[in-house]
Amino acid sequence: MSPLFSFHGGIHPPAHKDESTQSPIVPAPLPAKLVIPFRQHAGEMAKPVVQAGERVLKGQLIGEPVGAVSSAVHAPTSGTITAIDLQRIAHPSALPDLCATLVPDGRDEWTERTPLNYRQLSADQLQQHLRRCGVVGLGGATFPSDLKLRHARPVDTLILNGAECEPYITCDDMLMRERADAIVRGAEILRYALATDTVLIGIEDNKPQAITAMQRAVDESGHPFKVVVVPTIYPGGSAKHLIKVLTGLEVPSGKLPTDIGVQCYNVATAYAVQRAVEHGEPLIGRVVTVTGNVEQPRNYEALLGTPFSELVALSIVRRDTNRYIMGGPMMGVELPAVDVPLVKASNCVIAASDALFPLPPPPMPCIRCTRCAQACPVELQPQDLYWFAQSHNFGKAQEYDLFDCIECGACAYVCPSSIPLVQYYRYAKSEIRARDQEKRAADLARTRHEYRQFRLEREKQEKAERLAQKERAAAAAKAAAVPATPVDPSADANDTQQLRINEALARAKAQAAAAAPKNTGNLTPQQQAEIEAIEARRAHIRELAADAGADDEPPKTSRGN
Amino acid sequence: MISALWTMIGLAALLGLALGYAAIRFRVEGNPLAEKIDAVLPQTQCGQCGYPGCKPYAEAIAKGEADINLCPPGGEEGIHKLADLLGVEFKPFGENAQPKPKAVAFIDEQTCIGCTLCIQACPVDAIVGAAKQMHTIIASECTGCELCVAPCPVDCISMQPIEEKVSNWKWKYPVYALRQVA
Numbered sequence: 001m002s003p004l005f006s007f008h009g010g011i012h013p014p015a016h017k018d019e020s021t022q023s024p025i026v027p028a029p030l031p032a033k034l035v036i037p038f039r040q041h042a043g044e045m046a047k048p049v050v051q052a053g054e055r056v057l058k059g060q061l062i063g064e065p066v067g068a069v070s071s072a073v074h075a076p077t078s079g080t081i082t083a084i085d086l087q088r089i090a091h092p093s094a095l096p097d098l099c100a101t102l103v104p105d106g107r108d109e110w111t112e113r114t115p116l117n118y119r120q121l122s123a124d125q126l127q128q129h130l131r132r133c134g135v136v137g138l139g140g141a142t143f144p145s146d147l148k149l150r151h152a153r154p155v156d157t158l159i160l161n162g163a164e165c166e167p168y169i170t171c172d173d174m175l176m177r178e179r180a181d182a183i184v185r186g187a188e189i190l191r192y193a194l195a196t197d198t199v200l201i202g203i204e205d206n207k208p209q210a211i212t213a214m215q216r217a218v219d220e221s222g223h224p225f226k227v228v229v230v231p232t233i234y235p236g237g238s239a240k241h242l243i244k245v246l247t248g249l250e251v252p253s254g255k256l257p258t259d260i261g262v263q264c265y266n267v268a269t270a271y272a273v274q275r276a277v278e279h280g281e282p283l284i285g286r287v288v289t290v291t292g293n294v295e296q297p298r299n300y301e302a303l304l305g306t307p308f309s310e311l312v313a314l315s316i317v318r319r320d321t322n323r324y325i326m327g328g329p330m331m332g333v334e335l336p337a338v339d340v341p342l343v344k345a346s347n348c349v350i351a352a353s354d355a356l357f358p359l360p361p362p363p364m365p366c367i368r369c370t371r372c373a374q375a376c377p378v379e380l381q382p383q384d385l386y387w388f389a390q391s392h393n394f395g396k397a398q399e400y401d402l403f404d405c406i407e408c409g410a411c412a413y414v415c416p417s418s419i420p421l422v423q424y425y426r427y428a429k430s431e432i433r434a435r436d437q438e439k440r441a442a443d444l445a446r447t448r449h450e451y452r453q454f455r456l457e458r459e460k461q462e463k464a465e466r467l468a469q470k471e472r473a474a475a476a477a478k479a480a481a482v483p484a485t486p487v488d489p490s491a492d493a494n495d496t497q498q499l500r501i502n503e504a505l506a507r508a509k510a511q512a513a514a515a516a517p518k519n520t521g522n523l524t525p526q527q528q529a530e531i532e533a534i535e536a537r538r539a540h541i542r543e544l545a546a547d548a549g550a551d552d553e554p555p556k557t558s559r560g561n
Numbered sequence: 562m563i564s565a566l567w568t569m570i571g572l573a574a575l576l577g578l579a580l581g582y583a584a585i586r587f588r589v590e591g592n593p594l595a596e597k598i599d600a601v602l603p604q605t606q607c608g609q610c611g612y613p614g615c616k617p618y619a620e621a622i623a624k625g626e627a628d629i630n631l632c633p634p635g636g637e638e639g640i641h642k643l644a645d646l647l648g649v650e651f652k653p654f655g656e657n658a659q660p661k662p663k664a665v666a667f668i669d670e671q672t673c674i675g676c677t678l679c680i681q682a683c684p685v686d687a688i689v690g691a692a693k694q695m696h697t698i699i700a701s702e703c704t705g706c707e708l709c710v711a712p713c714p715v716d717c718i719s720m721q722p723i724e725e726k727v728s729n730w731k732w733k734y735p736v737y738a739l740r741q742v743a
Contacts, residue, residue, distance in 0.1 A: 039727065093730040362737060426732035434731055438603070445604040445704045448685040449614065 005248040007241050009377040010233040011410045013167050013330070015206055020170045020289050020297040025178055027301050028314060034076055034102040034305030035341040036062065037089045041136040042143045043069030048100065054081050057111035059282050062100055065131055071144045072134035076284040076303035079104040090308075090326045090343055094336030102305065113280035118189045123149060126193045126277070133276035134283045134344075139172075139237070139266035140327060142345045145273065148265070149193045151258035158196045159246055159264040160187050162203040162210065163230060163237035166328030169348040171287040172267050174299045176203070176210035179271060180217035186270030188223055189277050194263055199225040201267075202242050204232040234330065235377055235408040239264040253404050268347075288342060290315045292325075292350035302342055308349050309338045317351050325350040329357065330409040364417035372411035372421065378404050382411040386421050389428035394435070397428050405429075595623040601642045605634040606684035607706030609658065614684065628652065633660040634705070664720040665703040666710065670695050672717035679709035679718060 039045040046063030050056060056075040063073030075081075079102050086096035118126060130146040137143045139161060160183070164172040176183060191199050201218070203211050211229055218225045230236060230245050240251045242264060249260050257263055265273075268287065275281045284304055288311065291297035295316035302311060308324060325332040326346055335349075372382035380401055388397035405425050412421040523531070599619035610631035612618040621627035622643070629643040630652040637654070644651045654660070668679070668688075675693040680686075687703045690696030710718050723729070 045728070089727070091727055091730075092732070093725075093727060095725060095727050095730060097727045420735050420737075423732070423735040427734050430731040434729075441704075442602075442604040444702070445606065445685050446599075446615070448687070448702065449604065449606045452684065452686050 020291040036305040038063045040344040041071040074282040078109040092333040138268035160201040162267040165237035180213040184217045186274030206232045289348040320353040321351040375410040389424040595620045605704040669717040678712040
């Protein structure tokens with residue numbers, strides 16, 4: 001057994017995990033209506049490929065990935081798409097986002113599924129398959145799983161994250177207890193795609209049943225995977241921290257785990273990978289913990305798009321519940337309403353009441369006790385970051401590595417002044433991101449403006465040049481035409497130019513005579529008479545013209561005179 | 562006495578040569594301060610400052626001809642940045658130069674007659690169209706300068722404020738209500 005390592009800081013909040021692990025995972029009944037957001041993953045929103053009114057089958061693609069960082073979205077059951085519009089989603093902004101509304105027909109009819117043998121596929125084909133199946137990290141960050149298979153340098157260790165360090169959440173625990181075999185098979189697929197030698201499965205020591213189940217599954221599979229029991233500490237389930245604990249390697253600031261030869265997947269993601277590859281099933285559901293202020297806290301296997309209200313109703317909400325949190329109490333976000341849909345990121349929903357989660361006392365001034373710095377697992381100086389963020393000094397906050405903050409909330413948990421530190425960091429981060437974007441837009445505008453100036457200048461020059469050329473040509477022609485003027489044009493009929501002009505005139509006349517007037521059928525006698533009158537006038541004018549200018553018949557000789 | 566004189570003259574000539582060479586060799590094109598100021602300006606090219614674009618305004622500030630509070634799109638923060646850069650006092654916006662919420666131009670394509678006047682007015686070439694063809698704004702390139710609004714003979718261009726969406730939403734500064742104690 002290789003030694004374990006530890007990281008700086010961390011906290012031990014009450015786990016509250018036993019409440020929801022008393023009963024097995026329960027399949028949630030089919031809801032009357034599913035609302036499926038097209039943005040369920042990190043990166044670009046999926047592009048809808050179905051229309052309102054269309055009938056879809058279970059597992060049918062309804063949103064295709066757009067751009068490099070994106071993932072697909074599928075219909076969780078068969079039914080009719082009744083709308084594609086903006087609906088409220090589980091987002092801290094409470095703003096609406098593009099969603100498809102699906103009314104199930106109750107038949108749960110699958111689209112065609114093609115189980116694959118991963119050993120016959122290349123790593124690239126596996127990546128494509130996972131992208132098509134919409135598999136994303138189910139630990140909460142929802143980063144597209146196929147992108148994590150890409151790596152610039154060889155990866156020698158694959159880590160399966162079963163730590164589940166955040167209080168209340170037990171979905172990974174229950175999944176490991178009940179579906180350890182499938183998780184191990186998923187791990188083998190990921191190991192194959194990454195071509196790693198070592199696979200470590202890290203599970204915190206407060207999940208003895210999951211550890212036993214996973215160990216048994218590994219033994220039965222015959223794969224040389226190692227189940228490693230890690231001490232329970234928050235945030236030990238953060239990918240970078242689990243890597244540190246298991247391997248002693250630290251992911252450098254601004255780098256990816258693959259840069260140090262490690263990759264980390266959540267156990268639920270490994271399960272989704274197994275379903276996608278060996279069963280051809282896209283990601284259309286997940287296990288979610290419903291806990292907190294409910295009578296029957298437990299885990300449900302629910303379809304994506306199921307309204308949270310239906311899930312919490314299954315567990316019977318206590319009457320004093322006044323808000324709901326998606327995710328855990330440390331990093332979760334408060335839901336804008338309980339009828340928003342379950343998404344790929346939803347590992348847990350907590351019914352909260354003032355008794356269960358008392359409102360924090362009003363924040364007091366920071367006394368620089370540095371307890372936050374002692375608790376910070378990323379070894380930042382939270383008290384300084386707070387100072388810079390609250391005074392909008394973003395440059396300084398960035399200098400103090402604000403972007404290495406994982407927003408775990410350990411600092412705010414230990415703060416004796418109950419300052420909402422993470423909120424300040426989130427504020428500072430999103431302001432900095434917005435500014436960066438503005439800066440990029442300004443740079444783009446500058447380039448475009450400069451190019452436009454350059455183009456206008458160039459066009460002006462070209463125009464001036466053209467004019468000058470024309471003038472030169474005109475002067476030259478005038479000079480050339482001077483000796484030609486005194487010659488009588490009719491006397492010079494042998495001149496080839498004159499001949500050509502005469503020929504062209506003759507041709508034009510012949511053509512005019514041959515051309516039949518159009519739209520002359522079905523004319524009333526009156527119209528016919530009018531036309532004849534006009535033709536007569538024309539003939540008369542031609543005669544007059546011929547009489548007047550008989551001697552200068554060729555109308556033009558040369559352009560010079 | 563003479564030798565001292567010659568030494569001084571020699572030194573002066575030598576240093577003069579060195580300085581003359583340096584002046585040619587390390588010549589800086591343009592005004593570096595104006596470049597720095599231009600980097601701070603928001604590049605909307607809107608001309609609200611009274612200069613025909615951000616660069617001319619930056620040059621005017623660098624020469625000391627223009628005030629630092631003439632750029633509404635840069636906001637108060639822009640004034641702060643300019644004040645920091647130039648080492649001068651912050652100056653609030655004047656009466657008739659107040660910042661507005663960010664917006665992009667929008668062409669009502671039903672009304673557009675395809676006159677190309679807006680295309681000629683756009684400082685960043687963010688309008689697509691041709692004579693007697695419908696025009697449209699490339700929203701991602703539009704700086705919201707409003708220069709296309711005035712030339713339109715049929716008033717089909719409107720400025721639409723940028724809405725807050727999930728994709729551009731920002732975390733807010735934490736505020737908490739004060740509670741009365743006893």
